[in-house]
Amino acid sequence: MFDFLRRLFSPSPASDPAPARGPDLAEVDAEWLIVGLGNPGAQYAATRHNVGYMALDELVGAPLQPLPGIKAHGLMVPDTNAFAVRSTTYMNLSGAGIAPVAQKLGIPPERIVVLHDELDLPAGKVRVKLGGNENGHNGLKSLTEHLGTRDYIRVRIGIGRPPKGTPVPDWVLGPVEDEGLADQITLAAEAARLTVTDGLQRAQNVIHPKS
Template sequence: MFSLKDFFRRLTGSASGRASQGAAALDPAELSADWLIVGLGNPGPKYAATRHNVGYMAADDLLAADGDVLAPVRGVPAEVAVLTVEGQRVVVARSTTFMNLSGQAVEPLAGALGLPPEKVIAIHDELDLPAGKVRVKLGGNENGHNGLKSMTEHLDTRDYLRVRIGISRPPKGVRVPDYVLGPVGGGEDFDAAIATAAEAARLIVTAGLSVAQNKIHSR
């Protein structure tokens, strides 16, 4: 499991992390997959351990088991790795845009892979869930989430899958932007939620949405 401690070690240079380091850019025309899983977040060390980046963290958790690393994609603002999960070929991606432009990475990746929206899974933070709670759904409103708004705009539909990691609402008097861009801490432990979100994405790929919901929502 890829933990928050790994993110802090990455920031101090004591861990290599999952981001590519000088990896050759991949040709999007040569990528193929049955599914696209996108962890939403903001790029750069400034944001690495913030609440808004739990989607990035879950994407890293998916890569951790086999030591896979992300590589850039030529002409697309994203880094990706290709996994095989129980016979399903999966592209795991993180956009290199900021959160509110996530669709600029997701739409061209889905297009290059020839995948419909229902084969695209976004893993993201969710203010309207208690901290650490994970829920899975297809479609629905964006609930003010700028990354989802951008995906909806560029995919021209809301009918993509979401793995939602609860971060709860900010305390009274704290602005939402300050809260979501603040570091995870103060007794918050998201390691289990990040691992559960990664598991939820795997379950969708291998067993379908209903099975994933039944298993994840029972916790």
């Protein structure tokens, strides 16, 4: 728990200086793509909008590496046939970094798993589903635009609605509460892993009763 919180409130691996050069996607053999949504930069690392990044970091357990010629960082997820990726653009342009990776790896939308913050779930909840509306989430909107479909899998990480009088942008870009966060992030990472190893239904059956 304390190690997780220390990493959380340190700069994100996406913002570390001069990371190692990443793999050539032509040499990557992956059947799934797992995407973490968020904003790059240390100033956003501990915000509610970046819980997708946090869950991806938990899943991979190592800094993602720059992908040559693409606005994204990526790395294979250990012990799976999934490639983890995050865009190095800001949230509202996420699809510009993610879609080229999916195209180069030949991964169809139904094998793309997206970890993201969800206003319509209370903090602590994690839910997995295929497709659906973006509900105003700019990262999902960008993915849908660039992928040409809404039919990708979402791991929805609850952050709850803001208190009355607090604008949504201020809420999602505000610091995430640390109480119970480590368990929620671990559960979201488990949801993504189960989806690619055991399938969507199995992931739902295991994850939904836990939160």
